[in-house]
Amino acid sequence: MNTFRTDFLWGGATAANQYEGGWDVDGKGVSISDMCTNGSHTTPKRITPTFEEGTLYPSHEATDFYHHYEEDIALFAEMGFKTFRLSIAWTRIFPTGMEESPNETGLAFYDKVFDECKKYNIEPLVTISHYEMPYALVEKCNGWEGRECIGYFEKYCKVIFERYKDKVKYWLTFNEINAGTMIMGAAISLGTIKGYSGAVMGAPDEPQVRFQALHHQFVASAKVVKYAHEKYPQFKMGNMCLFATMYPFTCNPDDIIETQKQMRMVNWLCSDIQVRGEYPAYAKRFFEEKNITIKMEQGDEELLREGLVDFYTFSYYMSNCVSANPTKEQTEGNMLGGIKNPYLKASDWGWQIDPKGLRYTLNEIYDRYRIPLMVVENGLGAHDKLEEDGSIHDTYRIDYMREHIAQMKEAVGDGVDLMGYTPWGCIDLVSASTGEMAKRYGFIYLDKYDDGTGSLKRMRKDSFAWYKKVIASNGEEL
Ligand code: BG6
Numbered sequence: 001m002n003t004f005r006t007d008f009l010w011g012g013a014t015a016a017n018q019y020e021g022g023w024d025v026d027g028k029g030v031s032i033s034d035m036c037t038n039g040s041h042t043t044p045k046r047i048t049p050t051f052e053e054g055t056l057y058p059s060h061e062a063t064d065f066y067h068h069y070e071e072d073i074a075l076f077a078e079m080g081f082k083t084f085r086l087s088i089a090w091t092r093i094f095p096t097g098m099e100e101s102p103n104e105t106g107l108a109f110y111d112k113v114f115d116e117c118k119k120y121n122i123e124p125l126v127t128i129s130h131y132e133m134p135y136a137l138v139e140k141c142n143g144w145e146g147r148e149c150i151g152y153f154e155k156y157c158k159v160i161f162e163r164y165k166d167k168v169k170y171w172l173t174f175n176e177i178n179a180g181t182m183i184m185g186a187a188i189s190l191g192t193i194k195g196y197s198g199a200v201m202g203a204p205d206e207p208q209v210r211f212q213a214l215h216h217q218f219v220a221s222a223k224v225v226k227y228a229h230e231k232y233p234q235f236k237m238g239n240m241c242l243f244a245t246m247y248p249f250t251c252n253p254d255d256i257i258e259t260q261k262q263m264r265m266v267n268w269l270c271s272d273i274q275v276r277g278e279y280p281a282y283a284k285r286f287f288e289e290k291n292i293t294i295k296m297e298q299g300d301e302e303l304l305r306e307g308l309v310d311f312y313t314f315s316y317y318m319s320n321c322v323s324a325n326p327t328k329e330q331t332e333g334n335m336l337g338g339i340k341n342p343y344l345k346a347s348d349w350g351w352q353i354d355p356k357g358l359r360y361t362l363n364e365i366y367d368r369y370r371i372p373l374m375v376v377e378n379g380l381g382a383h384d385k386l387e388e389d390g391s392i393h394d395t396y397r398i399d400y401m402r403e404h405i406a407q408m409k410e411a412v413g414d415g416v417d418l419m420g421y422t423p424w425g426c427i428d429l430v431s432a433s434t435g436e437m438a439k440r441y442g443f444i445y446l447d448k449y450d451d452g453t454g455s456l457k458r459m460r461k462d463s464f465a466w467y468k469k470v471i472a473s474n475g476e477e478l
Pocket of ligand 1: 015018131175176242315377381424430431432433434439
């Protein structure tokens, strides 16, 4: 009963802006993430509207998948990957997002990547937009606040769908689309930061702008999903949400109501629209209380109903507690903090580790939507120690993943239709929240450091052999 499907998609996940490097080669344009400096757990990563002399911009080289894709895909194949989640850099295809025709060299790069995957029977899982919209669109129309972004995105999607129609079957429209419901989503996801300079996580809070921009993303997503369904029936189109699992801190009804409110607006709003096809009833009151008016054009509501995704994907790293009492002790988390849970331990970055929360979350999502699910990000960001002999003993990561996979199995036993699992940063890459290299997730160690130095050599961690065994046994040997 508690066994994964025989066609379970085991693999790993990456994103161009944190992994690819080659930020200005072969005609690539500048994306939002190319304008982000490095930071650390204690020093915020910043966005600068022009490049500062002597400042490190980690996406520029990242861990250089651009020049190492053959080696990296061979390593993924050695682990037995069935799928590889990567994103296409929008600016490699349309450098400013606004060109009439695409950049052929950029398109050719992903042809090579997908052909390399094919060589090993690895199915690509492609995120179309992962935190790297063209910076030129920030300047032109304040990112997704401008309705014209829908058209630019549509053009980009049509080009990549047609080009890779025989190579890619699984697509996700926007990475963690619900980042836009949170303040920090303005900078990394919506690009509504024209002229802004400062901490990426500290962009001004403009709910009206954010939710209007998010509406444009909903329409864009629905449009391309509908188009793909009509033109490429072989495609499977998915959404992607950051799931910030929340528990009421106490059984005080005030805490229960507050948790429900936050769960709805942070975790459910976007997928209620992308899976069920309309703004949920609860959104109305939230918008009224915040004085938000969503400007819709004729046909938007119809489009939302028509562009429903085929499968639901999400990232899961941690859970938090919610209380109606604002004085409770806070903890950190993926984009969003919360109240400390006394029953859980946390990572070095303060993210609370909660494997059972994954079982709970999978059940909640499946009960609500009844479509196949996939965990497309999960993992432990940790400090790894490279030993003199080149080994890396990351038992803490193995423990984290073993417990999470065991809970995924429980969820399957509960009846959840789970398609696959792609742990985050299967090879070390730049952290999204801090811009660090020190926060590592991979099965493969990268000789690259926070000051930008390193040989870029790839080395297998202990978790590499462990995950290989997990895949070979379809999750039976943990
Ligand atoms: C998710 C993002 O939020 O979490 C990734 O989709 C990100 O881009 C990952 O890297 C882990 O977060 P961080 O901040 O530890 O890199």
